[in-house]
Each structure stands twice: as C-alpha cells, then as structure tokens.
Amino acid sequence: MWKTFFGKRIKGCGYAFKGAYLLLRYEASIQVQSAIALIMTFAGFYFNLSATEWMLQIFAIGLVICIEGINTAVEEIADFVHPDFHNKIGFIKDVAAGAVFFAAITAVIIGCIIYIPKFQ
Numbered sequence: 001m002w003k004t005f006f007g008k009r010i011k012g013c014g015y016a017f018k019g020a021y022l023l024l025r026y027e028a029s030i031q032v033q034s035a036i037a038l039i040m041t042f043a044g045f046y047f048n049l050s051a052t053e054w055m056l057q058i059f060a061i062g063l064v065i066c067i068e069g070i071n072t073a074v075e076e077i078a079d080f081v082h083p084d085f086h087n088k089i090g091f092i093k094d095v096a097a098g099a100v101f102f103a104a105i106t107a108v109i110i111g112c113i114i115y116i117p118k119f120q
C-alpha cells in the first residue's frame with residue numbers, strides 16, 4: 001500500500017516537472033516572466049537584499065509565474081472545449097487574464113517597496 005502511495009506521489013512529481021518544462025519551453029508569457037525573474041534576481045544580489053526582501057521578491061516571482069501557468073491551462077482548456085468564437089469563452093479567458101493582472105500588480109507594488117528606497 002505504501003509502495004503504491006509513494007509511487008503515485010513520485011509519478012505526480014514527474015508530471016509536474018514535465019508541466020513546468022512545457023511552460024518554460026513553449027509559453028512566451030512564461031518565458032518573459034522568467035526573464036524578468038532572472039533580471040530581478042541579479043538586481044537582488046546587486047542591491048544586497050535582506051532576507052525579508054528576498055522572501056518577498058521570491059514570493060512575488062512565484063506568484064506571477066504560478067498564476068500565469070494556470071492562465072495558460074485555462075486558455076488551453078477553453079480552446080479545447082470550444083475552439084470557435086463564443087462570448088462565454090471570451091469571458092473565461094478575460095477573467096483568467098484578470099487574475100494574472102492582479103498578481104502582476106502585486107509583484108510591481110512589492111518591487112516598488114523594495115527598490116524605490118534603494119534609489120534615494
């Protein structure tokens with residue numbers, strides 16, 4: 001029973017790694033967010049962020065990439081179940097994009113709180 005339990009969890013991790021790879025390899029929006037994450041990580045080292053600042057920055061980066069990934073999944077489902085134009089599909093995609101917007105705004109605000117004082 002334990003063997004099956006852990007076997008299934010390990011398999012699940014494999015699928016998750018595959019999903020992360022697919023997002024990074026094929027999704028332009030994830031590639032852009034990852035590039036921004038890399039730049040912000042270099043900036044973090046340059047400005048010698050505190051542990052709290054690093055935690056907030058890593059959290060913001062994770063939040064945006066996570067919601068962006070879910071948005072991609074929603075778009076894929078929408079296109080799969082209804083490839084043609086439909087107001088409801090438009091609404092679903094807009095709402096998913098709105099979630100990314102909230103995450104991005106949160107990340108920008110966190111970035112401003114961390115970095116603006118460093119330029120004063």
Ligand SMILES: Nc1ncnc2c1ncn2[C@@H]1O[C@H](COP(=O)(O)OP(=O)(O)OP(=O)(O)O)[C@@H](O)[C@H]1O
Pocket residue numbers: 075082083084085086087088089090091093094097
């Ligand atoms: N099938 C559809 N029916 C109605 N509206 C749609 C449909 N597909 C897309 N839209 C509208 O167009 C917007 C953008 O759609 P979508 O995110 O699929 O395009 P895109 O930005 O070109 O996507 P991609 O991330 O693949 O480049 C949606 O938020 C929605 O308003």
